[in-house]
Amino acid sequence: MKILVPVKRVVDYNVKIRVKADGSGVELTNIKMSMNPFDEIAVEEALRLKEAGTATEVVAVSVGPAKTDETIRTALAMGADRGIWVKTEEAGIEPLAVAKLLKKIVEQEGPALVILGKQAIDDDCNQTGQMLAALLGWPQGTFASKVAPADGTVEVTREIDGGLQTVSLNLPAIVTTDLRLNEPRYASLPNIMKAKKKPIAETTPAELGVDIAPRLAVLSTTEPAGRSGGIKVASATELVDNLKKAGVL
Amino acid sequence: MATLLLAEHDDATLNPVTARALTAALALGAPVHVLVVGAGADAAAQAAAKLDGVAEVLLADAPLYAHRLAEPVAALIVSLAGDYDAILAPSTAVGKNVLPRVAALLDVMQVSDIIKVVAPDTFERPIYAGNAIQTVRSGEATKVITVRTASFAAAGEGNSAAVRPVAVAADPALSRFKGEDIAQSDRPELASARLIVSGGRALGSQENFHAVIEPLADALGAAVGASRAAVDAGYAPNDWQVGQTGKVVAPDLYVAVGISGAIQHLAGMKDSKVIVAINKDEDAPIFQIADFGLVGDLFQIVPELTAEIAKAKG
Ligand SMILES: Cc1cc2nc3c(=O)[nH]c(=O)nc-3n(C[C@H](O)[C@H](O)[C@H](O)COP(=O)(O)OP(=O)(O)OC[C@H]3O[C@@H](n4cnc5c(N)ncnc54)[C@H](O)[C@@H]3O)c2cc1C
Numbered sequence: 001m002k003i004l005v006p007v008k009r010v011v012d013y014n015v016k017i018r019v020k021a022d023g024s025g026v027e028l029t030n031i032k033m034s035m036n037p038f039d040e041i042a043v044e045e046a047l048r049l050k051e052a053g054t055a056t057e058v059v060a061v062s063v064g065p066a067k068t069d070e071t072i073r074t075a076l077a078m079g080a081d082r083g084i085w086v087k088t089e090e091a092g093i094e095p096l097a098v099a100k101l102l103k104k105i106v107e108q109e110g111p112a113l114v115i116l117g118k119q120a121i122d123d124d125c126n127q128t129g130q131m132l133a134a135l136l137g138w139p140q141g142t143f144a145s146k147v148a149p150a151d152g153t154v155e156v157t158r159e160i161d162g163g164l165q166t167v168s169l170n171l172p173a174i175v176t177t178d179l180r181l182n183e184p185r186y187a188s189l190p191n192i193m194k195a196k197k198k199p200i201a202e203t204t205p206a207e208l209g210v211d212i213a214p215r216l217a218v219l220s221t222t223e224p225a226g227r228s229g230g231i232k233v234a235s236a237t238e239l240v241d242n243l244k245k246a247g248v249l
Numbered sequence: 250m251a252t253l254l255l256a257e258h259d260d261a262t263l264n265p266v267t268a269r270a271l272t273a274a275l276a277l278g279a280p281v282h283v284l285v286v287g288a289g290a291d292a293a294a295q296a297a298a299k300l301d302g303v304a305e306v307l308l309a310d311a312p313l314y315a316h317r318l319a320e321p322v323a324a325l326i327v328s329l330a331g332d333y334d335a336i337l338a339p340s341t342a343v344g345k346n347v348l349p350r351v352a353a354l355l356d357v358m359q360v361s362d363i364i365k366v367v368a369p370d371t372f373e374r375p376i377y378a379g380n381a382i383q384t385v386r387s388g389e390a391t392k393v394i395t396v397r398t399a400s401f402a403a404a405g406e407g408n409s410a411a412v413r414p415v416a417v418a419a420d421p422a423l424s425r426f427k428g429e430d431i432a433q434s435d436r437p438e439l440a441s442a443r444l445i446v447s448g449g450r451a452l453g454s455q456e457n458f459h460a461v462i463e464p465l466a467d468a469l470g471a472a473v474g475a476s477r478a479a480v481d482a483g484y485a486p487n488d489w490q491v492g493q494t495g496k497v498v499a500p501d502l503y504v505a506v507g508i509s510g511a512i513q514h515l516a517g518m519k520d521s522k523v524i525v526a527i528n529k530d531e532d533a534p535i536f537q538i539a540d541f542g543l544v545g546d547l548f549q550i551v552p553e554l555t556a557e558i559a560k561a562k563g
């Protein structure tokens with residue numbers, strides 16, 4: 001069984017982003033970029049399935065402009081076998097367009113399982129996996145905290161409101177990762193060296209025949225209303241007095 | 250035309266986030282139909298019919314919909330979509346699972362997690378863990394939208410809209426429900442609670458979390474939340490996580506106990522009306538957004554606070 005893992009290059013989660021003064025977007029020059037943390041979890045899960053003998057090959061794919069290959073290299077250094085880079089002029093392709101591009105890649109590669117992150121931590125859309133499942137007519141196991149492939153099916157335990165739900169999906173299927181699925185490994189130095197020799201195939205939206213023109217227009221990007229610190233109180237009694245005054249008790 | 254709102258419910262009761270998402274749906278200006286999808290969900294449909302502003306309730310009631318799996322529910326919504334120019338759902342686990350599937354089937358780009366309706370085609374939504382707010386306009390023929398319910402007030406009750414049964418759509422037969430492990434609790438639900446007490450890594454164990462955080466929550470009548478660190482360490486269940494990648498809440502009172510205030514945590518609670526922080530490190534970032542800060546050892550302060558609250562409530 002082949003596994004496809006879409007990985008996204010995003011602003012590192014430790015970076016506190018700044019909104020551009022003219023409202024045109026977020027300042028992204030000279031900022032540390034990393035693989036979306038949920039996608040590290042997706043790569044890890046795919047590698048564990050390969051190590052367990054369930055998967056035969058792990059292919060990492062990313063959609064994005066120059067330097068996106070660094071993120072694919074990270075997946076290769078973790079242990080993915082090869083990469084596919086769908087080169088675009090700009091970053092920020094909408095999830096529907098990403099899903100359409102991924103559908104084409106899936107049709108070329110024929111994986112039994114595609115594992116994505118549940119959300120990218122930049123745009124927080126939480127859409128791409130579900131959209132890809134819809135376009136392919138495949139079942140979806142979103143927000144996964146456990147993934148257990150069996151014969152022709154995969155059992156996915158999902159984090160839902162109030163607890164956990166387990167579903168059984170016909171293969172091929174889409175899975176999106178939640179935080180508790182696993183703890184991703186760090187790439188070792190020898191593996192980083194090895195990754196440099198692994199192949200990354202390149203293609204473009206035009207070659208794949210997909211229109212990636214945005215459907216949504218971003219009118220402005222602004223700072224959220226700020227919140228300033230309040231006062232320090234000295235004791236539980238003083239706190240309760242203040243909460244009464246604030247009318248929340 | 251009209252707006253379709255997917256109700257959040259468990260067949261027996263309507264989840265209060267539905268009334269909040271309804272406020273967003275009504276702001277689009279068209280008549281709102283609420284869709285209740287379930288098995289034996291008449292009670293939830295009757296509750297939805299009481300919400301002010303609802304023009305009609307659509308009830309899709311069949312064993313196929315018992316667990317609201319994405320594949321059959323999305324197929325159902327797509328079968329109804331022709332009558333609507335907007336389809337909304339609250340950003341719950343069900344809404345987030347189902348709606349992007351609907352959007353892709355309709356070839357529409359979804360607008361996720363809106364916090365404000367600026368115009369029927371223009372919305373505000375947070376990006377980068379709420380550190381920036383984007384105003385976006387959708388030119389799609391059908392708007393598909395998920396709603397961050399913490400940002401909208403609940404619609405009132407007093408209506409008696411008609412409940413109309415709708416036909417079951419073809420079953421895509423791709424997935425099967427195997428089981429569920431849902432915690433039973435008498436506490437208010439985190440997503441819609443008026444008061445929340447959250448614990449962090451500082452609690453140190455599941456036993457401490459239980460012995461220190463939960464009594465304070467119960468004295469207040471509050472829901473319990475947690476930081477990711479506390480959940481990862483197993484002190485609290487997964488679905489108690491508050492933050493960018495957990496639940497986003499905006500209660501009247503949020504008490505953060507032994508939580509440092511990482512941006513990912515703040516993203517989930519910084520719109521709370523009153524924030525209290527208890528932390529032994531006076532430089533902890535959480536104090537930068539707290540209305541009331543108490544510096545000290547939580548193991549001493551929280552039991553005192555619990556006793557004071559119990560006294561204050563008599
Ligand atoms: C309202 C709105 C308006 C926008 N307007 C513009 C605009 O005007 N101009 C513009 O350039 N962009 C725009 N964008 C696009 C935006 O910058 C994001 O790139 C896009 O929304 C992707 O969303 P996401 O990564 O949050 O998806 P999610 O659905 O959160 O991502 C989930 C998973 O999908 C996979 N995935 C997502 N993207 C990729 C990728 N590129 N390669 C490989 N795997 C991937 C990953 O596994 C990821 O974990 C807009 C987005 C939104 C939501």
Ligand SMILES: Cc1cc2nc3c(=O)[nH]c(=O)nc-3n(C[C@H](O)[C@H](O)[C@H](O)COP(=O)(O)OP(=O)(O)OC[C@H]3O[C@@H](n4cnc5c(N)ncnc54)[C@H](O)[C@@H]3O)c2cc1C
Pocket residue numbers: 013037038121448449450451475476477478479490491492493494495496506507508509510511512513514517527528529530533545546547548
């Ligand atoms: C992709 C990604 C997603 C994430 N999503 C989330 C999310 O949704 N929600 C979330 O919460 N986090 C999230 N995080 C994690 C986040 O970055 C922080 O690591 C986490 O919030 C820290 O939890 P904490 O405040 O409990 O722990 P810590 O940061 O370790 O803070 C513990 C605090 O307790 C204080 N303390 C210690 N002992 C005592 C005592 N006896 N009395 C009083 N105070 C004491 C310390 O001074 C410290 O400030 C995410 C991270 C990533 C990478």
